[in-house]
Amino acid sequence: MKPIRIGILTVVSTAAFTGCLFREDRAAIGIREGVLHMGNGAEPQALDPHLVSGFTEHKILTSLFEGLATLDGTTLEPKPAAAESWTVSDDGKVYRFTIRENAKWSNGDPVTAHDYVYAWQRNLSPGLGSEYAYMLHCIWNAKVFNEGRLTDFGQVGARALDERTLEVTLENPTPYFPAMQIHFSFFPVHRANIERFGRIDERGTKWTQAGNMVSNGPFLLTKWWPNRIITVAKNPYYWDANAVRLKEINFYPIDNLQTEELTFRAGGLHVTDAVRKSRLPKFRATMPQYLRMHPFLGSYFYRFNCARAPFTDVRVRRAFAMSIDRELITKNLLHGAYEPTACFTPPNTAGYTCTASIPYDVAAAKRLLAEAGFPDGRGLPPVELLFNTSEEHKLIAEAVQQMWKKNLNASVTLVNQDWKVYLDALTNMDYYVARSSWIGDYYDPNSFLDCFLTGGGNNRTGFSDARYDELIGRAAKTPEQGERYRLFQEAERILLDQAPIAPIYLYRRVYLRVPELKGWDENLLGYVIYKNVYFETCGAK
Amino acid sequence: MDAQPQPMLEAEKGSSLGQDAWRRLRQNRAAVGGGGVLIVMLFLCVITPWMAPYSYEAQNLELGSVAPRQAHWLGTDQLGRDLLTRILYGGRVSFMVGFAATAVSLLIGVTYGALAGFLGGRTDSVMMRVVDILYTLPFTILVIILMVYLGRNLVLLFLAIGAVEWLTMARIVRGQVMSLRKKEFIEAAVVLGYSRRRILFRHLIPNSLGPIIVYCTLTIPQVMLLEAFLSFLGLGVQAPMSSWGLLIKEGVETMEDFPWLVVFPSIVLSLTLFSLNFLGDGLRDALDPRAGKD
Numbered sequence: 001m002k003p004i005r006i007g008i009l010t011v012v013s014t015a016a017f018t019g020c021l022f023r024e025d026r027a028a029i030g031i032r033e034g035v036l037h038m039g040n041g042a043e044p045q046a047l048d049p050h051l052v053s054g055f056t057e058h059k060i061l062t063s064l065f066e067g068l069a070t071l072d073g074t075t076l077e078p079k080p081a082a083a084e085s086w087t088v089s090d091d092g093k094v095y096r097f098t099i100r101e102n103a104k105w106s107n108g109d110p111v112t113a114h115d116y117v118y119a120w121q122r123n124l125s126p127g128l129g130s131e132y133a134y135m136l137h138c139i140w141n142a143k144v145f146n147e148g149r150l151t152d153f154g155q156v157g158a159r160a161l162d163e164r165t166l167e168v169t170l171e172n173p174t175p176y177f178p179a180m181q182i183h184f185s186f187f188p189v190h191r192a193n194i195e196r197f198g199r200i201d202e203r204g205t206k207w208t209q210a211g212n213m214v215s216n217g218p219f220l221l222t223k224w225w226p227n228r229i230i231t232v233a234k235n236p237y238y239w240d241a242n243a244v245r246l247k248e249i250n251f252y253p254i255d256n257l258q259t260e261e262l263t264f265r266a267g268g269l270h271v272t273d274a275v276r277k278s279r280l281p282k283f284r285a286t287m288p289q290y291l292r293m294h295p296f297l298g299s300y301f302y303r304f305n306c307a308r309a310p311f312t313d314v315r316v317r318r319a320f321a322m323s324i325d326r327e328l329i330t331k332n333l334l335h336g337a338y339e340p341t342a343c344f345t346p347p348n349t350a351g352y353t354c355t356a357s358i359p360y361d362v363a364a365a366k367r368l369l370a371e372a373g374f375p376d377g378r379g380l381p382p383v384e385l386l387f388n389t390s391e392e393h394k395l396i397a398e399a400v401q402q403m404w405k406k407n408l409n410a411s412v413t414l415v416n417q418d419w420k421v422y423l424d425a426l427t428n429m430d431y432y433v434a435r436s437s438w439i440g441d442y443y444d445p446n447s448f449l450d451c452f453l454t455g456g457g458n459n460r461t462g463f464s465d466a467r468y469d470e471l472i473g474r475a476a477k478t479p480e481q482g483e484r485y486r487l488f489q490e491a492e493r494i495l496l497d498q499a500p501i502a503p504i505y506l507y508r509r510v511y512l513r514v515p516e517l518k519g520w521d522e523n524l525l526g527y528v529i530y531k532n533v534y535f536e537t538c539g540a541k
Numbered sequence: 542m543d544a545q546p547q548p549m550l551e552a553e554k555g556s557s558l559g560q561d562a563w564r565r566l567r568q569n570r571a572a573v574g575g576g577g578v579l580i581v582m583l584f585l586c587v588i589t590p591w592m593a594p595y596s597y598e599a600q601n602l603e604l605g606s607v608a609p610r611q612a613h614w615l616g617t618d619q620l621g622r623d624l625l626t627r628i629l630y631g632g633r634v635s636f637m638v639g640f641a642a643t644a645v646s647l648l649i650g651v652t653y654g655a656l657a658g659f660l661g662g663r664t665d666s667v668m669m670r671v672v673d674i675l676y677t678l679p680f681t682i683l684v685i686i687l688m689v690y691l692g693r694n695l696v697l698l699f700l701a702i703g704a705v706e707w708l709t710m711a712r713i714v715r716g717q718v719m720s721l722r723k724k725e726f727i728e729a730a731v732v733l734g735y736s737r738r739r740i741l742f743r744h745l746i747p748n749s750l751g752p753i754i755v756y757c758t759l760t761i762p763q764v765m766l767l768e769a770f771l772s773f774l775g776l777g778v779q780a781p782m783s784s785w786g787l788l789i790k791e792g793v794e795t796m797e798d799f800p801w802l803v804v805f806p807s808i809v810l811s812l813t814l815f816s817l818n819f820l821g822d823g824l825r826d827a828l829d830p831r832a833g834k835d
Contacts, residue, residue, distance in 0.1 A: 258794075276794070276795075278606075278619065278795045278798050278799070279798060281798070282797070282798055325602075328602045332602040332603060332605050333602060333605075333620070391791065391794050394780060395619060397780070398600075398620055398780050398781055399600065399602060399620060401780070401781065402598065402599075402600045402620075402781070414779055414780045414781075
């Protein structure tokens with residue numbers, strides 16, 4: 001007995017020891033075998049495309065499902081996906097999509113026009129309570145159905161003419177309708193799959209579990225261990241399966257940026273979700289080949305509560321907005337991670353670049369404040385600056401607090417709240433100034449500008465301007481792009497003149513990525529088309 | 542023969558508990574050192590507003606975070622604020638919170654515990670069950686609720702923390718008092734007809750001082766760290782003001798890049814806590830009435 005035991009011990013320890021010495025790390029094995037390991041920020045709320053709302057979930061769902069259209073990774077022009085082609089009526093209100101003949105679900109069933117109609121009906125069902133149902137409100141009668149005022153989905157503008165033809169009638173001409181198809185709220189679901197586990201409008205059923213889920217994207221769900229890993233593997237039934245080069249993708253919900261960076265550096269990840277801004281100078285100096293930075297369709301800004309003194313006065317709002325030195329914040333505090341901005345919509349959003357701006361001009365700001373009756377800040381009531389708990393928001397808030405004190409002699413208290421409490425405060429307009437951000441839901445300036453319609457759910461500032469509402473409303477009915485953008489220009493000028501917000505910077509995606517990873521698109525939407533992604537190994541052709 | 546006046550043997554002079562303690566404390570080098578460090582630290586923190594060349598909130602974004610140099614002895618933070626100045630200002634908050642909250646917990650805890658232990662019987666049972674019930678309340682949530690109710694106010698922060706920190710103190714004191722109550726000297730005091738109050742405050746509490754002081758030196762750091770946690774949640778000290786706990790908490794985030802932001806506040810905090818512990822140790826030995834009068 002004893003010699004055997006010693007023998008085993010020797011073998012095991014030798015194996016373990018040499019194993020440690022020569023073991024390839026996870027990233028190296030992944031590169032050889034075509035298995036992608038990526039950091040994905042947080043555990044997703046769910047994997048049901050109609051019940052999620054975040055970018056974290058978007059990144060996983062894009063690998064599992066496929067909308068009618070996709071986007072070109074560079075130009076962001078719509079391209080055929082599950083639909084091989086589509087036509088638009090002359091008034092821009094009726095789209096007719098033709099589904100690919102060989103489009104298949106991961107269980108081999110064909111993807112049909114009925115699947116899309118079913119999915120959209122599900123997403124719009126009042127009982128489901130989908131947060132993003134409003135994305136579909138551009139479809140004829142979708143809004144009234146969603147609000148429960150219409151119960152017959154047959155009257156909603158989405159109809160399957162036959163197995164392969166889907167006809168969509170819209171409320172207004174919506175030139176960005178095909179581009180919106182990359183959003184998970186438009187993704188199809190498999191009817192039999194949904195109904196095997198619950199009703200059409202039942203939340204949280206087991207259909208999204210690994211082994212249960214049927215999807216139509218390039219990958220299918222094979223493993224979901226909450227808070228540890230989500231694995232998707234190549235879907236053999238996918239219509240374009242030959243083009244899919246990765247064998248597997250592993251998503252890791254690592255929410256601590258420090259942990260994520262260490263995992264990356266230890267060879268555990270190929271791509272990280274983000275990096276800490278304070279690390280940028282170090283990364284630039286020591287590992288520039290890994291550091292990736294590219295613009296992202298999002299704005300970081302401060303909201304003013306237009307219904308609460310002193311911000312009821314547009315001159316006070318402008319004075320506060322004009323005395324933030326955005327350049328200094330982005331360059332020195334955030335180490336160039338983000339781009340300062342003087343307007344709200346990011347430049348070159350589907351070809352639209354705002355020409356109006358809120359300048360950084362302390363002298364003018366002081367004059368405005370004096371005109372409003374607070375010369376040199378005298379008589380200005382104390383103001384609170386609200387932000388959700390985070391080191392980065394706090395750093396920026398402290399800098400802005402000091403700028404307002406120095407430039408306007410305003411006394412500002414910082415208030416930080418937990419995310420949900422903070423959201424409540426925003427929604428109930430229980431704040432003076434609040435930090436905020438907006439990420440475009442689709443690639444069109446409308447995604448930004450319709451936030452500030454009077455009474456809009458995302459307005460949250462009490463801002464209301466009849467002319468602004470009229471311009472955005474007219475733009476929605478205008479099919480011609482040049483004219484639409486002219487209307488948007490005028491609207492954004494009003495927005496910036498009225499200054500319910502103070503723009504600060506534009507987001508960038510900043511993350512680490514191994515150089516062997518190719519086909520990873522760097523576009524404004526952070527939209528990665530996983531089927532194009534592959535590893536380039538040294539020595540390979 | 543004229544009788545020479547005999548030098549009278551002087552009667553041994555009585556010395557009070559305080560005098561004894563002071564003498565014994567002075568002989569304890571670690572305690573004296575700890576006390577010295579604390580006094581210097583307190584003095585620096587107190588005079589800071591009149592002495593510091595920088596303001597705790599003056600930023601210099603162009604400068605950013607720099608390592609220690611001549612103009613900034615301990616470097617600057619990410620907003621370009623002088624770290625030395627911020628540590629000294631933070632010390633004012635940390636000391637205030639540490640001492641005030643501990644004092645509150647001492648006051649409530651000792652009185653409550655001593656009464657429970659001394660009265661015994663059913664009163665004791667009821668009083669200790671109340672403590673047990675308070676123990677089961679999630680402590681952090683309790684503080685948060687108190688803060689939300691009473692508003693964002695530094696003084697209220699002291700009270701809130703102190704008011705929930707006294708539970709363990711009460712238990713310790715009760716245990717001590719219960720064991721002492723059966724001792725002969727207390728029985729002697731009872732026989733002599735001393736009032737309950739005199740027995741409690743002249744005999745029982747002074748004889749429990751050891752554990753009380755040791756626990757106090759443990760409470761102060763605990764309270765300082767708790768304050769940092771609450772401040773992070775937005776309930777305690779608000780930016781741009783800071784405290785040691787908060788400085789360390791922020792420093793940890795950028796440890797790899799700006800190590801001085803965590804190293805110096807940590808050194809100062811550790812030094813203070815060490816000093817407090819040494820001093821507490823010394824005080825415990827010095828104040829023990831049972832120690833010999835050598």
